[in-house]
Structures are given as structure tokens and as C-alpha cells.
Amino acid sequence: MRLLLALALVFCLISQARAGETLDRVRKTGVFTNLVVSDYPPFGFINDRNELDGFDVDVAKAVADKLGVTLKLAAPGWEAFVAGHWQNRWDACICSMSPTEARAKVLDFPVRYYSSPVYLIVHKDETTISGVADISHKRVGVGMGSTYESYLNKTLVIPGGKPVAFPFEDVQIVPGDETVNFRNLSLGPGVRLDAIVADLATAKAKIDATHKLKIVGNQLYAEPNAIATDKGDPDWNAELARVIGVLKADGTLGWISQKWFDADITGDDA
Numbered sequence: 001m002r003l004l005l006a007l008a009l010v011f012c013l014i015s016q017a018r019a020g021e022t023l024d025r026v027r028k029t030g031v032f033t034n035l036v037v038s039d040y041p042p043f044g045f046i047n048d049r050n051e052l053d054g055f056d057v058d059v060a061k062a063v064a065d066k067l068g069v070t071l072k073l074a075a076p077g078w079e080a081f082v083a084g085h086w087q088n089r090w091d092a093c094i095c096s097m098s099p100t101e102a103r104a105k106v107l108d109f110p111v112r113y114y115s116s117p118v119y120l121i122v123h124k125d126e127t128t129i130s131g132v133a134d135i136s137h138k139r140v141g142v143g144m145g146s147t148y149e150s151y152l153n154k155t156l157v158i159p160g161g162k163p164v165a166f167p168f169e170d171v172q173i174v175p176g177d178e179t180v181n182f183r184n185l186s187l188g189p190g191v192r193l194d195a196i197v198a199d200l201a202t203a204k205a206k207i208d209a210t211h212k213l214k215i216v217g218n219q220l221y222a223e224p225n226a227i228a229t230d231k232g233d234p235d236w237n238a239e240l241a242r243v244i245g246v247l248k249a250d251g252t253l254g255w256i257s258q259k260w261f262d263a264d265i266t267g268d269d270a
Contacts, residue, residue, distance in 0.1 A: 131217030
């Protein structure tokens with residue numbers, strides 16, 4: 001019992017020491033370092049000027065402006081994002097990350113900033129798949145480590161969200177780079193992939209770009225996307241939640257969403 005009490009006291013002291021650490025560092029250095037995905041258009045990608053660009057980048061810029069600091073972007077790779085234990089290398093991840101029970105063990109999700117419906121995408125000439133029930137035993141591409149992969153594994157649980165239905169049998173999951181997946185699907189029905197699971201905004205962008213794809217069936221689930229932070233700094237989390245609240249209230253988030261999607265996906269459902 002004494003040992004447990006001692007450990008609890010140490011944990012409490014560590015938590016208190018961490019509280020406000022990130023916010024203090026950002027204010028002191030005048031730099032806000034945000035993680036972003038570099039191959040996930042239109043949310044994050046390398047533009048024609050070889051610069052990181054996209055919806056998430058614009059949101060991060062708006063957050064930095066409200067904080068009164070300079071934005072620094074980093075794109076080390078998705079696996080580094082979701083692993084947590086960032087060791088002060090990065091301050092936040094405005095990077096289209098969905099909260100899950102597994103991720104919440106190492107990351108905090110202080111505030112949601114948009115929500116996007118998820119759909120099934122197939123080649124425009126596909127005739128055997130008209131909805132998600134038809135993907136049983138098919139090859140379906142997903143972003144590696146994404147909630148789409150968890151969905152196909154039938155393990156996806158969205159904290160605070162509705163229960164997710166899985167109306168299909170075992171699927172041949174093909175995790176990898178999402179851009180490559182869409183390129184492979186564009187080759188034709190069943191050539192390398194039979195379908196892809198992705199969010200609506202990404203799907204529409206790829207459909208418009210290739211003219212070779214289409215969405216089939218109904219919405220699979222709604223994917224909330226939140227700012228992620230390294231676990232254990234409540235003061236920093238509270239400040240980010242406050243800033244996003246201000247950006248929603250003054251219309252900045254809505255304007256950024258309209259710029260990229262011709263629709264506001266940052267409303268009350270986010």
C-alpha cells in the first residue's frame with residue numbers, strides 16, 4: 001500500500017511538472033511545431049512550389065496566428081505521429097487524425113476541428129461491387145495505420161461516436177500509401193485493387209483528377225478528426241481547445257473549409 005501511494009505521488013508530481021510545459025515552450029521560443037501528412041491531398045500535400053500545403057496546413061497557420069507565434073511544419077511519417085512519446089520534438093498534430101481507443105493510450109485529443117464521412121470507392125467500370133457488403137474476400141486499399149484499416153479489421157471504435165457496423169466478411173486488406181492505392185485502383189477493376197476506403201473529400205479529389213473512379217453505396221461511418229497532442233499536458237490542451245473555439249466562432253475554420261471543399265465540414269458535428 002505504501003509503495004502504491006508513493007508511486008501515485010510521483011505520478012502526480014510528474015503530471016504537475018508537465019502541465020503547461022508545451023505552452024511555456026511555444027511562448028518562449030515563439031514557434032509552434034505542427035505535424036502534417038505530406039501525401040494526403042487535399043488535407044496535406046506538397047504543392048507545385050515544393051511547399052507543404054492543404055486544409056490542415058491552413059488550419060495550423062490559423063492556430064499559430066491566434067497564438068501569436070511562427071508556424072513550423074514537420075512531416076516525419078504517420079507511424080511517428082501515432083506512436084506518441086514525442087519528447088518535445090513536436091507540439092501538436094493538426095493532421096486529420098481520428099481519435100481511437102488505441103491512440104488515446106499515448107495521445108490526447110483536446111478538440112475536434114472537422115468531421116468527414118467515409119465511403120467506398122471503386123473503378124468506374126466496376127460492376128460487381130455496389131456497396132460495402134460486396135467487398136468480402138476482395139482486395140481493398142487503405143492508408144497504413146489508418147482508421148480505415150481498423151474498419152476493415154472490424155476493430156474500429158470511435159470514442160463518443162455511434163457503433164460502427166461491419167456488413168462484410170473477411171477482406172484482403174492492402175495497407176499502404178494512399179496516393180499509390182488510388183493510382184493502382186485507377187488501372188482498372190481488380191487489376192491491383194478492387195476498392196478503396198477513404199474519406200469523402202479525398203475521394204472526390206481523386207475522382208475529379210482521374211475521371212476513372214466512383215463512389216458506391218452509403219456512408220460507412222462519420223470520421224471525427226481532432227488535434228492530437230503528446231499525452232499529459234492539460235494546460236496546452238486547454239489552450240488549443242480555446243483557440244479552435246475562437247476560430248470556429250469568428251468563421252476562420254469555415255472559410256478555410258470552403259476554400260478547400262466548397263463546403264463547411266467544421267460545424268457542430270466536428
